[in-house]
Amino acid sequence: MKLERLTERIWFLPYEEARDRPNLGYIRGDRFSVAVDAGHSAAHTQLFYQALVESGLPLPAVTILTHWHWDHTFGMHAIHGISVAGQRTGQHLLRFQSRLDREGTGFFFAMDERIVCEYAELPVIVTLPDMVFSDGMQLDAGHCLIRLYEAESPHTDDSTLIEVPGERTLFLGDACCGTFPTWEKDGALCRRLADTILKADADICLEGHWTPLSRDETVRGLLEDCDAN
Numbered sequence: 527m528k529l530e531r532l533t534e535r536i537w538f539l540p541y542e543e544a545r546d547r548p549n550l551g552y553i554r555g556d557r558f559s560v561a562v563d564a565g566h567s568a569a570h571t572q573l574f575y576q577a578l579v580e581s582g583l584p585l586p587a588v589t590i591l592t593h594w595h596w597d598h599t600f601g602m603h604a605i606h607g608i609s610v611a612g613q614r615t616g617q618h619l620l621r622f623q624s625r626l627d628r629e630g631t632g633f634f635f636a637m638d639e640r641i642v643c644e645y646a647e648l649p650v651i652v653t654l655p656d657m658v659f660s661d662g663m664q665l666d667a668g669h670c671l672i673r674l675y676e677a678e679s680p681h682t683d684d685s686t687l688i689e690v691p692g693e694r695t696l697f698l699g700d701a702c703c704g705t706f707p708t709w710e711k712d713g714a715l716c717r718r719l720a721d722t723i724l725k726a727d728a729d730i731c732l733e734g735h736w737t738p739l740s741r742d743e744t745v746r747g748l749l750e751d752c753d754a755n
């Protein structure tokens with residue numbers, strides 16, 4: 527699978543439905559590079575890095591997590607550099623790690639067939655973020671400002687949005703989706719997220735499991751869906 531280029535400084539490895547692998551984002555600063563999400567497993571992370579190497583791009587120094595869900599984070603033990611996450615994301619991962627230690631992997635594999643596909647021949651390893659923040663923080667990757675901040679969302683209570691104003695791009699993770707596994711969306715949370723997205727310095731939005739859309743299309747989809755519920 528090949529990287530797709532989104533803007534001058536942004537690429538992504540496209541999502542894959544069969545193994546529930548999300549888009550993995552890549553932001554190239556002049557001093558260092560940043561990844562958005564770690565991958566579903568070490569195999570997914572390695573596929574991403576192989577695609578970066580083939581494109582002549584340096585491996586990321588920092589990996590930012592959009593939220594704690596396994597498909598975005600369980601490759602974290604295989605990343606290059608350090609990981610950064612919102613504090614709630616770190617708390618969720620710690621709870622899940624403890625549960626796996628206590629109960630084994632049976633309950634995890636029972637959550638979704640696609641998890642079984644991803645982990646057919648791989649161990650499940652959960653690690654915690656190296657750095658956590660609350661509210662928000664900014665990175666200067668070298669002529670490339672990156673803003674990360676916690677946002678209310680109908681998907682989970684730990685969504686981090688990643689905004690790259692110079693590239694007019696906003697990474698949303700799964701923030702616009704409903705709650706796993708029913709996918710129900712709370713209308714008030716949808717509207718608060720729409721307000722947050724509309725305040726961002728961005729024209730392009732990249733969700734976890736979809737192709738890039740304009741900001742207007744993204745907000746329209748978010749609100750239409752939740753009004754229908």
Ligand SMILES: [Zn+2]
Nearest residue numbers: 593595681700
């Ligand atoms: Zn998710």
